[in-house]
Amino acid sequence: MFAANCAFCHGPQARGAEGPSLIYSELVLKDAHGSTVAEFLKAGRPEKGMPSFATLSDEQRKDIAEFLHQQVEDVANRGTYEIKNIVLGNPKKGARYVSAHCLTCHSVTTDLRGLGQKWRPADLQRNWIMPPRTPSRAITATVHDGQRTWEGHVQQIDDFRISLVNDESGQLVVVERSPATKVELHDPLAPHVAMIGNLKDPDMINVTAYLVTLK
Amino acid sequence: MKRVALALALLPLCAQANDLDMTTLGNPPTTSWPTFNGDYTGKRFSTLQQINASNVDSLQLQWSYRVTEVGAQRGAPVPIIKATPLQVNGVLYFTLPNNVYAVDARTGTRLWNYSWVDNGGHLVGNRGLGMYKDRLYFLGPDDWVICVDSNTGKEHWRKQIADARLQYFTTTAPLVVKNHVLVGVGGDAMDIRGFLVSLDPDTGAVQWKWWTTPAAGEPGIETWPSVDAAMHGGGGTWLPGTYDPDLNLIYWGTGNTNPVFAGQGRKGSNLYTTSIVALNPDTGRLAWHFQVSPHDTHDWDNTESPVLIDAGVDGKPRKLLAQAARNGWFVVLDRTNGRKVVSTPYVKLNWAQGTDKLGQPIPDPAIQPTVAGSMSIISATNWMSPSYSPATGLFYVNSVEGFGIYYLLDTNTKPSGYGGTVNVLGTTTRVLKALDINTGKVRWQHEYPNLNGAPATLGPGLLTTAGNLVFTGDDQGNLIAYSAAEGRILWHFRAGAPESNGPITYLQDDRQWVVIAAGDTLYAYTLAPAALNRVN
Numbered sequence: 001m002f003a004a005n006c007a008f009c010h011g012p013q014a015r016g017a018e019g020p021s022l023i024y025s026e027l028v029l030k031d032a033h034g035s036t037v038a039e040f041l042k043a044g045r046p047e048k049g050m051p052s053f054a055t056l057s058d059e060q061r062k063d064i065a066e067f068l069h070q071q072v073e074d075v076a077n078r079g080t081y082e083i084k085n086i087v088l089g090n091p092k093k094g095a096r097y098v099s100a101h102c103l104t105c106h107s108v109t110t111d112l113r114g115l116g117q118k119w120r121p122a123d124l125q126r127n128w129i130m131p132p133r134t135p136s137r138a139i140t141a142t143v144h145d146g147q148r149t150w151e152g153h154v155q156q157i158d159d160f161r162i163s164l165v166n167d168e169s170g171q172l173v174v175v176e177r178s179p180a181t182k183v184e185l186h187d188p189l190a191p192h193v194a195m196i197g198n199l200k201d202p203d204m205i206n207v208t209a210y211l212v213t214l215k
Numbered sequence: 216m217k218r219v220a221l222a223l224a225l226l227p228l229c230a231q232a233n234d235l236d237m238t239t240l241g242n243p244p245t246t247s248w249p250t251f252n253g254d255y256t257g258k259r260f261s262t263l264q265q266i267n268a269s270n271v272d273s274l275q276l277q278w279s280y281r282v283t284e285v286g287a288q289r290g291a292p293v294p295i296i297k298a299t300p301l302q303v304n305g306v307l308y309f310t311l312p313n314n315v316y317a318v319d320a321r322t323g324t325r326l327w328n329y330s331w332v333d334n335g336g337h338l339v340g341n342r343g344l345g346m347y348k349d350r351l352y353f354l355g356p357d358d359w360v361i362c363v364d365s366n367t368g369k370e371h372w373r374k375q376i377a378d379a380r381l382q383y384f385t386t387t388a389p390l391v392v393k394n395h396v397l398v399g400v401g402g403d404a405m406d407i408r409g410f411l412v413s414l415d416p417d418t419g420a421v422q423w424k425w426w427t428t429p430a431a432g433e434p435g436i437e438t439w440p441s442v443d444a445a446m447h448g449g450g451g452t453w454l455p456g457t458y459d460p461d462l463n464l465i466y467w468g469t470g471n472t473n474p475v476f477a478g479q480g481r482k483g484s485n486l487y488t489t490s491i492v493a494l495n496p497d498t499g500r501l502a503w504h505f506q507v508s509p510h511d512t513h514d515w516d517n518t519e520s521p522v523l524i525d526a527g528v529d530g531k532p533r534k535l536l537a538q539a540a541r542n543g544w545f546v547v548l549d550r551t552n553g554r555k556v557v558s559t560p561y562v563k564l565n566w567a568q569g570t571d572k573l574g575q576p577i578p579d580p581a582i583q584p585t586v587a588g589s590m591s592i593i594s595a596t597n598w599m600s601p602s603y604s605p606a607t608g609l610f611y612v613n614s615v616e617g618f619g620i621y622y623l624l625d626t627n628t629k630p631s632g633y634g635g636t637v638n639v640l641g642t643t644t645r646v647l648k649a650l651d652i653n654t655g656k657v658r659w660q661h662e663y664p665n666l667n668g669a670p671a672t673l674g675p676g677l678l679t680t681a682g683n684l685v686f687t688g689d690d691q692g693n694l695i696a697y698s699a700a701e702g703r704i705l706w707h708f709r710a711g712a713p714e715s716n717g718p719i720t721y722l723q724d725d726r727q728w729v730v731i732a733a734g735d736t737l738y739a740y741t742l743a744p745a746a747l748n749r750v751n
Contacts, residue, residue: 011629015627015629015631021629024381024405029380029381075405084586084623086588086622088587089587122622122638126640129640129641130640154666156667156691157666159704192641196641204620208587
């Protein structure tokens with residue numbers, strides 16, 4: 001209804017064309033289910049070039065109002081936003097990048113196999129750069145306080161204490177940190193962390209385009 | 216028994232009106248903290264030295280005040296005090312969204328509470344109050360300015376300054392300058408046109424309104440492709456500015472440009488969004504501007520505090536202004552005219568191609584949100600207060616280091632609203648940095664260990680003192696004091712939540728107090744009696 005009657009002047013998403021954007025319209029924002037918009041459409045505003053839509057039914061005028069509310073909602077509500085198709089890179093160039101940079105640790109026939117089916121592309125793009133920290137990728141630590149040594153995967157750390165889970169016993173230890181306490185952290189994802197802020201956008205986009213082909 | 220003693224102590228307070236002596240406003244804060252930043256400079260520096268680097272390890276909690284009755288608010292599952300309290304004549308005034316509290320500063324006893332019932336707006340936070348004589352000014356989230364009595368919390372007047380249906384919302388602490396109550400607005404989702412408004416303290420009548428984007432025919436409109444784009448160009452004013460009484464100028468940071476992530480419909484630098492502006496407080500007339508984030512496409516509100524510093528540059532005394540901006544850039548300007556003194560990044564970033572002839576950074580056109588994704592830094596800081604210590608000559612900022620992938624979602628030639636989004640990569644890192652104002656170089660820094668990274672919209676503010684101290688906190692509930700010159704940790708206290716506001720300090724009954732908010736609780740400290748005699 002909107003596309004046929006209104007879009008020519010106000011644009012297909014009511015963002016404005018020859019006529020003004022209706023997204024910020026006072027009349028639309030104060031309307032509830034056509035309460036003001038339907039009446040307005042009936043009369044129009046001929047002196048300003050806005051024709052009357054008296055020939056439409058009340059129901060049709062209400063439908064236009066509801067469509068406008070949806071357009072406003074699509075703009076105002078971040079929760080409704082959707083990422084578009086991000087797979088725009090060159091998969092051949094992506095394959096070359098993967099061969100040159102990734103195959104010391106990974107293999108397309110084992111751990112990378114099926115990656116393209118595992119995640120939606122935007123999640124894949126984030127996760128191949130910085131994979132989710134599953135238990136096998138936990139940061140581990142060796143802590144010495146001069147007398148004792150603790151090892152395990154780190155649950156949390158701040159300037160004053162470190163919480164470690166011993167991988168064999170499963171026991172949680174909280175070590176208070178003093179100037180004598182030495183903490184060595186080991187991150188199995190360190191090569192991925194190093195990519196953040198250094199990887200170039202074309203490489204990122206091309207690798208993603210290649211990885212989505214790994215079925 | 217203790218309760219009786221508290222009640223008696225309160226009696227003289229209730230018997231007299233709590234009137235702010237307006238002649239003291241702008242003085243270095245010692246016995247009071249009467250504005251958002253303590254004084255007008257934004258330094259958040261105290262000359263007090265009773266608590267100092269040699270005795271801060273003896274700080275004792277005197278009381279805590281927990282807000283228990285607010286519960287979950289719309290979009291805010293737990294109440295978090297982001298306000299910097301005012302302290303005037305022994306009363307602390309602070310806010311949560313929709314709530315004002317007056318609490319006795321000696322005992323942490325609640326004196327009164329004022330509640331507002333909103334009709335829209337966002338409850339993301341409330342930064343606090345402005346005070347004029349015996350009046351307090353507070354913002355409802357739905358663009359209402361409310362004036363209440365400092366003694367009773369009784370409402371004197373209310374005034375609506377914008378329309379919440381257009382997604383304007385209000386969180387700032389009003390700034391009182393002479394007989395002007397200066398109030399800013401926020402909003403992103405519906406492409407607001409930002410403004411700063413000056414209200415009469417007695418009536419709420421509008422004295423002037425300065426729009427952050429130019430209208431047809433005004434200077435700056437050439438930085439927009441159309442008047443229509445400028446009319447929806449964003450530029451919120453949602454943190455308090457600073458004021459130089461000698462120059463009679465107020466300084467304000469302006470918010471991100473709109474549509475937020477989609478810049479294709481607003482080619483140009485988009486003045487005066489993402490800028491520092493200097494205005495006459497009596498007329499709202501623009502004196503100068505410096506755009507820290509030209510043609511912003513990353514939601515880099517430039518609202519961070521413009522801190523006023525009097526210091527020597529190349530042997531000459533200068534009136535300076537320093538800002539650590541959300542886009543990762545640090546500037547020191549001559550505040551008489553806005554000319555650059557220092558302009559340099561303070562975090563590792565990838566989006567700049569150097570600076571232009573004014574010293575403004577030049578954004579790399581290749582680093583902006585695209586449909587396929589573009590990597591850039593996440594916000595390097597936000598609303599949490601920085602601090603400057605004249606004793607060390609260092610500017611302190613709690614920065615965040617990290618990157619994200621920015622996506623363009625709205626490819627319309629006339630995009631609207633946010634128009635994009637960002638996916639953060641891995642774990643971000645909070646780093647406290649002490650910057651040399653002569654060079655912008657990091658003199659010392661402290662990286663906070665934390666497997667969970669820094670939260671996006673919450674963070675610890677800063678306070679420095681002449682006792683060689685920096686008060687702040689981490690993101691894990693530790694309130695921390697550092698030595699200001701060296702960055703050594705000297706004291707910490709495990710609170711129930713991460714520090715969530717800017718700490719304040721003042722002298723009361725000959726004792727120096729430090730008050731810090733963490734989550735839903737205010738914590739108040741003094742030295743243990745035995746430590747009072749230790750010297751710096």
